[in-house]
Amino acid sequence: MPVTDAIRHRIEAVWRIEAPRLIGSLARTLRDFGLAEEVAQDALVAALETWPIKGVPERPGAWLLTTARRRAIDILRHATLATRKHELLEHDMSGWTQSDDNATDTEDEFGDDLLRLIFIACHPVLSTDARVALTLRVLGGLTTPEIARAFLVPEATVAQRIVRAKKVLAEKQVSFELPPPAELGSRLASALEVVYLIFNEGYAATSGDDWMRPLLCAQALRLARTILSLAGDEPEVHGLIALMELQASRFAARVDAAGRPILLAAQDRSRWDAASIRRGLAALAHAEALDGADGSYALQAALAACHARAEQHDATDWARIVALYTRLANVAPSPVIQLNRAVALAMRDGPQAGLDALAPLLEEPRMAGYHLLPGVRGDLLERLGRLDEARAAFEQAAALAGNAREREFLLERAASLRPVS
Template identity: 60%
Template sequence: MSDSEQETRGAVEAVWRIEAARVVAGIARVVRDVGLAEELAQDALVAALEQWPRDGVPERPGAWLTAVGKRRAVDLIRRDQTYARKLEEVGRAAAGEDSEAELDAVLEKIDDDIQDDLLRLVFTACHPVLSTEARVALTLRMLGGLRTEEIARAFLVPEATVAQRIVRAKKNLAKAHVPFEVPRGEERAERLPSVLEVIYLVFNEGYSATAGDDWMRPALCEDALRLARVLQGLMPEEPEVHGLAALLEIQASRQPARTGPDGEPVLLMDQNRSRWDHLLIRRGFTALARAETAHPGPYALQAAIAACHASAPDAADTDWHRIALLYGQLARIAPSPVVELNRAVAVARADSPRKGLEIVDALVDEPALRDYHLLPSVRGDLLERLGRRAEARAEFERAAALTRNEKERALLLDRAAANA
């Protein structure tokens, strides 16, 4: 392969990563089937890999991919008689009187409908009929433009597992007759948390990897941030969408300071705050302002907590009293053992380690936290601050045994050793 061909191939892959969601969404509007739309979009990608090295990258590469995919969709409908009724329904929008000239005219207006198409795709890929793992995989594939092997590598699972999740997700959507549409009214309010959860889970896996040798996987954080920003543009009237975006922007701002020279974790209170990305912090504060309502949701409250840390020039200046109050609000509207554990940390800083330990001790028998390594980790920290070093060491050792992340295990074992 010549240097020119390699350069063009790289351009194709870059365009695909950026435009994949729009291409799939545009085709799905014609065929009303996200699985089929994704296959046709892949066909368009293959066509680009064949033609662009020879003819050059078109001026509007995303529109070119969508046009090819839609033409193939129309050809497929024409060939398959079982789609006759569907062709009649979408014929005018997709092919105008069966005229190629009119089809081209329609395709020139792709951008006019792209917002609605993307929103349909978001709600379809994140439909609650799918398992959490399936929603994450399908969203990264269709909206993030990631290849199956990239998703597998990011989550440290076999490629075949991810491929099966995606195939089953498409089949389940078809079997459940999930319409390719944006839900309205109460149904939209009920389904939005499913969408936000997927983006949040993707970010969290990148921010603190659950397993493997790396403390963080920045590419996943970037994918989640991009999806959150897209959703902001698609749903500007939804406060919790801005709340999620604010949370991710502010959390992502800390990434440069979260690891040391050898990739070892650096905890929040020990981070060099001059290394935080202040552009991301400003973006987060702007999004948080758009999320403000009389009754903030869970993501807006978490973003407000993150903003307290971002506002403090030094760890010692952190407003832990406000953070404890915000966690109290969060516990009321979205109660969970993990929220209580985080509230314990805030109370320990705002009041005393003893007060925090009382909250943590009440969580020890929680089934949801039985294998959660941060429970003994937090308990060890509080015991250490109270001077109960032998107990702290045992808690850090227990936390190290529970975590599947090698960098975090090393950090916890170091803390255990420090309490010998």
């Protein structure tokens, strides 16, 4: 590999490691998250320009922090030239530019900075897209082009999302502080939601050739472990890690060589990643030991564990799956969970039982446009030999499906039920 490539890879690696520490420290001392993020990016640009020529400094983190601080002072000096505020500011920051060697924070400060960073990047005032982009950028150390590639959107879109997010945080005067204790639970839930969104974005894609997608799943797992290192007694953090590990264990098995999805029942279970399953089951046991067995992520992980433990699809413990869906429906009521429960019921008690469980969902307005409801219904009707109704259900499902490949699949199933004349 050419020297410049090697150095660029090294700078990227340094950045992944240093970004959260750098931005967290800057945001705390500047009391301005947006400015902190901006000058941190400036420092990265400076590193990309300088290091390939002068070499990577002995302590790259300290170099980045010093460079970012100098940049912040320049910006603030310009902004406050008209007032005498800048003297105050320089007094505040007099220690900053003295020595590169002292330009790091203690371990305790870093832990708190990280937590504040997580909470600000996942702040509920931000749109979901903004939370995801900001989290990947400040906590994952991903660059704008990397995030754009992972989400299959133009770079300008990601850049826009980040600019807008910082503007919203400034407008709403969101401070770089830990939330009050009463809000901690809901703010943690918001952070976990962002992590799971990132994971699903990576997991849902079936185009097997794009390496950015599995990278998102790995990134989500690392973010969850970061949260775990700061809130290890929260059972839902363990539950989410368990859920993601167990789902990620099927990564290689869920698409065929042509990139077509393979349903769970047909997957080659020997391709499931045993190390990932082991970590997932261990995390689930942690969640349960912390009295968190009825958390929404822990229950979903327990469901995934039922599949992970079954060596063959036939060996799946459907009774346990039905029981887990019943509990999950109590914790997080949703018609989609009811639909899944109906599928599990059909596996346990036969297609008629599944169909009976589906009946109330047909009246549910939130399910009106959801293609999987008629899709499942068609499948159960077909198994009961009610072929005309099954065909109509598959056609209805195809009309609602947003994904061309899925639509094609549903129309094929409908066509296979057409009476031969």
